[in-house]
Amino acid sequence: MSTIKKILLRIIENLGGFQLLRSIKKNDPVVLMYHRILKDDFVNGLAPQEFEKQIAYISKHFNVVSIEDLLRDAKNNCVKPYSLALTFDDGHNDFYTHAWPILKKYNFPASLYITTGFIDGTTWLWPDLLKYILLNSNTAILKVENLGDISTHKTEHHISWHKLGDHCLTLSTDARNSLLYKLADDAKISVSETPQPPFHSVTWPQLQEMHREGLVVGSHTVTHPILSSLAIENLHYELAASASAIQQHLGATPIGICYPNGRPEDISEAVIKAAELSGYTYGLMGRYSRFNNTRIFNIGRIAANKDFFYFKWTLARRKQDIPSSYIQ
Numbered sequence: 001m002s003t004i005k006k007i008l009l010r011i012i013e014n015l016g017g018f019q020l021l022r023s024i025k026k027n028d029p030v031v032l033m034y035h036r037i038l039k040d041d042f043v044n045g046l047a048p049q050e051f052e053k054q055i056a057y058i059s060k061h062f063n064v065v066s067i068e069d070l071l072r073d074a075k076n077n078c079v080k081p082y083s084l085a086l087t088f089d090d091g092h093n094d095f096y097t098h099a100w101p102i103l104k105k106y107n108f109p110a111s112l113y114i115t116t117g118f119i120d121g122t123t124w125l126w127p128d129l130l131k132y133i134l135l136n137s138n139t140a141i142l143k144v145e146n147l148g149d150i151s152t153h154k155t156e157h158h159i160s161w162h163k164l165g166d167h168c169l170t171l172s173t174d175a176r177n178s179l180l181y182k183l184a185d186d187a188k189i190s191v192s193e194t195p196q197p198p199f200h201s202v203t204w205p206q207l208q209e210m211h212r213e214g215l216v217v218g219s220h221t222v223t224h225p226i227l228s229s230l231a232i233e234n235l236h237y238e239l240a241a242s243a244s245a246i247q248q249h250l251g252a253t254p255i256g257i258c259y260p261n262g263r264p265e266d267i268s269e270a271v272i273k274a275a276e277l278s279g280y281t282y283g284l285m286g287r288y289s290r291f292n293n294t295r296i297f298n299i300g301r302i303a304a305n306k307d308f309f310y311f312k313w314t315l316a317r318r319k320q321d322i323p324s325s326y327i328q
């Protein structure tokens, strides 16, 4: 956002414009999307203090409901004004250490969508593996076909991560995995099977504890692939095996699927059909679209922005533009 736009918006906010916008859109429910809640110089996340600031703001201006209650209310045509549901993706350990204590403090319902292979400690989330390689590389430059030289220098690794990440998004799962392990070889580092801190997951016992305390757990597949790119048997495996792992560990069958990457093009009709067949009753996207009760397998979400002012603005206007290649 440009400085001039920010100044203008601050004036609008001070004149009560955000409040006015929120009240105009009070019957448009918000589904808010969070990823990591941690403060780390090299890992993308929202600092716990900033997260609490956002949660405190939400508690003043919105009516926090679980996504299940929101869907039930929508079905019965009685969505509460200012309804907002909190959702979290992936299942990194900081959800347990940082997010959940704050959510409990405010007594807010929330849903966490987990990648079950990641929780089992057998799968790295590939954007994390990419970052791990760049952060630990023993060589200054990595050569990548079609991309040229990629710097692993600390000051440039964020740019390198995006460059490589955008490239990875265009590859099949197998091609992406071979590229990542070739990069690890070139960087002269060995990659353990289980993701290492700060890329480690929440554990099943921690999930059991939070589930007993009210956390709703949904599926974010087994290995976090782009579902629309999969052959039908792999698609069914990702949807069904993640649901049965959750059922096995938590004793509750998940009804929500959160599509990895979550762009509209990552969610085909075949994906939705397979999700329904696997017993899911709703699906979450990673992009914003207006809540529509007749499209509950394409529920749009607003990504909680790190910038508090932009966060408030996005919640007021119920709109968000994200670059199409944004990794999540």
Ligand SMILES: [Zn+2]
Pocket: 089, 090, 220, 224, 260, 261, 328
């Ligand atoms: Zn994800």
